Every structure is written in C-alpha cells, then in structure tokens.
Amino acid sequence: MSNLAWIFVSTLLVNNFTLVMFLGLCSFFGVTAKIETAWRLGLANTFVLIITAVSAWILNTYILTRTPYLRTIAFIVVIASAVQIVEMAVKKYLPVLFRQLGIYLPLITTNCAILGLALFQTSRRYNFVEGLVFALGAGFGLTLALSLLASIRERMEVADVPVIARRMGLVLVAASCLSLAFMGFAGMGSQ
Amino acid sequence: MTTALALSPAAALDFVPGAPPPATLRADIWRGIAAENPVLVQMLGMCPTMAVTNVLANGIAMGVATTFVLVGSGLFVSLLRKYIAHEVRITSYILIIATFVTLADLLLAASFPEISKALGPFIPLIVANCLLLGRAEAFAAKVGPVRAVADGMGMGIGFTLSLAAMSAIRELLGRGSLLGFDILGPHWEPWVFMVLPAGGFFTLGLLLITAAWIDELRRRRRALEAK
Numbered sequence: 516m517s518n519l520a521w522i523f524v525s526t527l528l529v530n531n532f533t534l535v536m537f538l539g540l541c542s543f544f545g546v547t548a549k550i551e552t553a554w555r556l557g558l559a560n561t562f563v564l565i566i567t568a569v570s571a572w573i574l575n576t577y578i579l580t581r582t583p584y585l586r587t588i589a590f591i592v593v594i595a596s597a598v599q600i601v602e603m604a605v606k607k608y609l610p611v612l613f614r615q616l617g618i619y620l621p622l623i624t625t626n627c628a629i630l631g632l633a634l635f636q637t638s639r640r641y642n643f644v645e646g647l648v649f650a651l652g653a654g655f656g657l658t659l660a661l662s663l664l665a666s667i668r669e670r671m672e673v674a675d676v677p678v679i680a681r682r683m684g685l686v687l688v689a690a691s692c693l694s695l696a697f698m699g700f701a702g703m704g705s706q
Numbered sequence: 707m708t709t710a711l712a713l714s715p716a717a718a719l720d721f722v723p724g725a726p727p728p729a730t731l732r733a734d735i736w737r738g739i740a741a742e743n744p745v746l747v748q749m750l751g752m753c754p755t756m757a758v759t760n761v762l763a764n765g766i767a768m769g770v771a772t773t774f775v776l777v778g779s780g781l782f783v784s785l786l787r788k789y790i791a792h793e794v795r796i797t798s799y800i801l802i803i804a805t806f807v808t809l810a811d812l813l814l815a816a817s818f819p820e821i822s823k824a825l826g827p828f829i830p831l832i833v834a835n836c837l838l839l840g841r842a843e844a845f846a847a848k849v850g851p852v853r854a855v856a857d858g859m860g861m862g863i864g865f866t867l868s869l870a871a872m873s874a875i876r877e878l879l880g881r882g883s884l885l886g887f888d889i890l891g892p893h894w895e896p897w898v899f900m901v902l903p904a905g906g907f908f909t910l911g912l913l914l915i916t917a918a919w920i921d922e923l924r925r926r927r928r929a930l931e932a933k
Contacts, residue, residue, distance in 0.1 A: 535903050540752035541836050584812065587830040588804040595797065627753045627834035634827040679918040683749060687911030694904040 519648050522641075526652030529703050532628050533660040534694040539628030543661060544686060553665035554658065556623075561654025563598055563623045564632055568650035570597050571633035572643050590633045598623065628657060663693055726845060731856045738860025744837050745868035745910075746917055751837040755869060756906035758828050762885050765873025766866065767821045768828065771810045773862025775832055776841060777855055778806040783846040784854035790847075799842040800833065807832045837861065868913075875909050876900045 532538045539560070547553045570593050579586055606613045623629060632653055636646050667689050676685055729737075744750045754772070759765040782802045783790075790798045811829045815822040822829065832838065841861055846854040877883060880900030882890035899905050 537753050537757035537903060537906065540756065544749060544752065584808060587808050587811070587833055588801065591800055591804050591833050592797070595800065627831050630834045631827060631831055634830055638827065679922050680915050682914070682918065684911050684915035684918060687907050687914060691904045691907035691911060694907055698902060698904060
C-alpha cells in the first residue's frame with residue numbers, strides 16, 4: 516500500500532481516534548443518543564479537523580520552528596480563531612450547510628480530537644498532503660465510531676436492562692465491545 | 707454561619723448572578739471528591755481517564771498534573787474575573803489554562819522524563835479537558851480566589867482518586883503488578899484485555915454500574931425505613 520493510503524486506513528480503522536486512541540470521548544458519550552445528530556457531528560468534526568491540519572502545518576513550518584514551547588498555546592488559539600472565521604464564512608455563503616452543522620461547529624473547538632490531531636501531526640512530522648489525509652482519515656473514523664455507538668444506543672433504549680446499568684454504565688460496556696472489535700484491525704500495521 | 711455570611715451587606719454587594727451558594731471551604735473541597743466527582747458523577751475529562759490509566763504511575767501523574775492546572779487556572783481566573791470582558795472570557799480562560807498546561811508539561815519533562823514520555827501528547831491535551839473550562843466558567847469566574855483554589859483542589863483530588871482507582875484495577879488485573887511491583891506472583895495469567903483500550907471503557911463501565919448499584923441499595927434501604 517502506498518504511504519498516503521496507509522495513513523488513511525490506519526487512522527480510519529487500526530488507530531481509530533475514538534475507539535483506540537481515546538480522543539473526543541466527550542462527544543462520543545455526550546451526543547450519541549440519536550444516530551442523526553451523531554452523524555452530523557461526525558461530519559462537522561471532519562470539517563474542523565481539516566482546517567486544523569492546515570493551520571497546524573502552517574504554524575509548524577513557518578512560525579513555531581524557533582519557539583516549540585509555545586506550541587500548545589499557539590495551536591489552541593489558532594484553531595479556535597480559524598474555526599470561528601470559517602463558521603462565519605459558512606454562515607454567510609453556505610447557509611444550508613451551516614444549519615446542518617448547527618451548534619456543533621463552535622463546540623468542537625474544545626474537543627480533544629482536534630488538538631490531538633495537531634499534536635500527533637507534529638510528532639510524526641507529516642508534510643502538508645500527509646496531514647490532510649491524516650485529518651480525513653481521523654474525521655471519517657470519528658464519524659464511523661459515533662454512528663456505530665449511536666445505532667447501538669438506539670437499540671439499547673428499547674432493551675430491558677437492570678435499573679443500575681440503565682445510564683452510562685451499559686453505554687461504556689457497549690463501547691468496550693466496539694473497541695474490542697476494532698482491535699481486530701490491529702494486525703494490519705505490523706508488516 | 708453560612709447563612710449569616712450570605713445575608714451580610716458586604717456579601718450582597720459582591721453578589722454575581724449565577725454564583726454558587728456560599729459554603730465552607732471544607733464543603734468546597736469535598737464537593738469535588740464525592741458529590742460532584744468529575745469522572746464518576748459528571749463524566750468530564752473522559753479522554754485522559756481512559757487513555758493513560760493502563761498503569762498506576764501514569765494515572766497518578768496525570769491526576770497530579772491536572773490538579774496543578776486546575777488550581778493554577780482557578781486562582782488566575784478568579785483573580786482576573788473583574789477585568790475579563792464577558793465576550794472574550796472563553797478565549798481568556800483557554801489562554802490561562804494553556805499557560806499552566808505548558809508549565810506542567812515542561813516541569814514533568816524536566817523531573818520525570820520516563821513518565822512524560824509515556825504520557826506523550828496527553829499532557830498538552832489537558833487543555834482540551836472539558837473539566838478545566840467547566841470549572842473556570844461555572845465556579846472560578848464567580849467566586850473569590852480562596853474558594854476557587856479550594857474547588858480546584860477538591861476537583862483535582864477527586865479526579866486523581868478516580869484515575870488512581872481505574873489504573874490500579876487495570877494494572878493489577880492486566881499485569882499482575884502495582885506501580886511496577888509484582889503483586890499477584892508468577893502464576894497469575896495477565897488479562898491482556900484490561901490494558902488494551904477496550905479494558906478502559908470496560909473498567910469505567912463496571913465502576914459506574916457498581917456506584918449505581920450502591921446508590922440503588924441505599925435508596926431501597928431508605929424506602930424500607932420510611933415504611
């Protein structure tokens with residue numbers, strides 16, 4: 516497999532951001548009660564991830580070469596502002612898309628998957644194209660994990676479970692099974 | 707005593723809309739440890755809770771680092787609460803938090819390089835822990851610095867205790883050891899599942915179900931006594 520395709524598949528399945536790397540768990544548990552919202556949140560995430568990859572690459576290449584200790588602060592501020600600007604632009608020029616993404620767009624800024632992507636991209640020294648593919652894989656991986664858990668939770672709503680497991684407990688055990696299923700892809704990286 | 711404090715004119719002048727009710731410092735600290743435990747009750751800060759709790763040392767290090775950031779950012783958010791304009795408050799809080807996270811990151815890398823390497827990007831990721839922004843917005847921005855620090859301490863201790871509990875269970879069952887010392891002996895067959903990512907979800911799920919079970923038992927006993 517070529518390098519780019521490998522980055523995509525690896526982030527999508529083998530090292531899935533949510534189920535294997537534990538990034539973005541707040542939204543994973545917070546907004547997966549309905550499959551519709553989960554799906555939209557996944558798309559909004561993908562969108563922000565791509566903006567993040569571009570911003571992080573620009574920062575890393577041109578600005579942070581001399582001051583690596585400012586990385587965390589610079590990333591979070593630039594990502595937050597970039598998301599804000601894009602949100603305004605989308606609201607003005609693509610109102611339909613804006614209505615679909617809704618409140619999730621600004622909320623995503625403090626999702627750790629976003630900052631995690633920027634940090635991993637830095638530590639793995641991805642170039643511009645590799646970073647974009649990485650962001651795309653991560654975004655689709657998040658969407659996949661969110662929709663899968665949402666589908667399971669919709670089914671669980673009608674299931675007859677003990678009272679004590681009715682809240683988050685059972686959701687976490689279901690997520691554990693889902694994560695275990697994704698471990699099945701783990702062998703793919705070891706050639 | 708607390709009611710007298712609330713009714714005194716000085717306290718009334720300092721009233722901020724939506725401020726938490728006055729309480730003793732001890733109550734401020736205890737709230738984070740028990741009634742509003744960040745992990746087991748509020749379900750905040752899930753990412754580090756799962757990601758770094760495969761061994762006890764990492765769990766404790768993450769808990770201590772988060773406590774440091776909670777206390778530091780709480781203090782500064784509270785001190786600056788009258789100068790930060792309402793419109794830019796979230797960005798300002800994030801900047802304060804990010805400064806303390808950078809401090810914690812550099813301190814940890816200087817004093818415990820192995821742990822810092824094991825935790826990797828999860829120390830800088832404390833910035834995105836919703837617990838920090840949550841406490842800054844909901845508590846520290848509305849009270850004086852002493853209470854903000856007490857709340858940060860309480861939340862930090864509660865967070866550290868939950869992380870320590872999770873990582874102790876996972877390390878003991880997954881490796882048969884605690885803090886690297888062999889506990890269960892050479893005949894213990896390690897449950898590899900527990901140190902895998904799936905084990906993190908599973909352990910927290912079991913902890914939550916256990917907590918709900920204890921609650922349910924208490925509720926039933928109270929209902930019996932009421933009859």
